Amino acid sequence: MTQNTNTHFDLHITGFGFLNRIRKVQPSKGKPYWSVTVAALRGDESQKTYIDCSVVGTEAKALFDTHLSAIGENDVVTASFKLSDLYTDTFVYKKGPKQGQPGFSLKARLLQIRYLKVNGHVVFQAASQQNAPQQNAA
Template sequence: MTTSTESTYFDLHITGLGYLNRIREVKPKKGAPFLACDIAALNGPTDDASYVRFDARVSGSEAQHLVRRCIQAVDAEKKVLIGFRLGDLWTDIFTYAKGKRAGEQGVSLKARLLFVSWIKIDGQLVYKAEPKPTETSDPIPQAPASSAKPDAATPGPSVPAADAPEENAADTSEPAFAESF
């Protein structure tokens, strides 16, 4: 009998779109510093949307890179709208220290920002994540397909077809994003 030491988890993810605010480096008394931000997520009907505020710790190198690239736009008070995926939602109960609610209890929704799918600054799309092809789905064809049918024994797309649009992907992802700032 073998035992597995590998842990398994149940994931709870939140996907949505919202405005990026308050990007900052948090330096806790114990532990390593980390990048954090607030997201005012849109919720409800499109003609009368409300906001749900998340205080997010930015996780993952790609998400950190993208959020850091938005610091100047947020500091300049531009509207930075992102498509996002959050995980590990939890609540933090606190007491207001000042203002008209001083002494009252409040609740903050905390989460980890796992993925940024797109970024718009003042309505202009400046970044869009490339879809990752999976073994079960076919990628969107970038060029006309040949008349030859793929081998039925081969699961998913062939490797050369997936690698073919490298020239176009290099032109649209990082350089377009870098020029937009």
């Protein structure tokens, strides 16, 4: 009898939303990496849930290098995405009206981009998405 034991469980989130604060992080030690804040749309009224993400998927990294490295502050980027390993990160506000108060942010790893639109122009669409019905793209 073979017994399967899981040492790692995956939590994957698929969705559609806006990509904000696209930036290449240059740590003092280690390799540079892409980071982005995903404004995931949810609900009937397109409410937004903000998730800070490190881009870890190989194809996603290549898309960031190719299409998103020159994104400006006023550019509108929407994407269909797959995230993993969602968790909360707590912190204390250091300045502003909430100074000294606790806060939290959602964090995850961006694994995959399935559809990417920049300023109303589709710049990438995964092969499996080409025949799928279109989502309402903002």
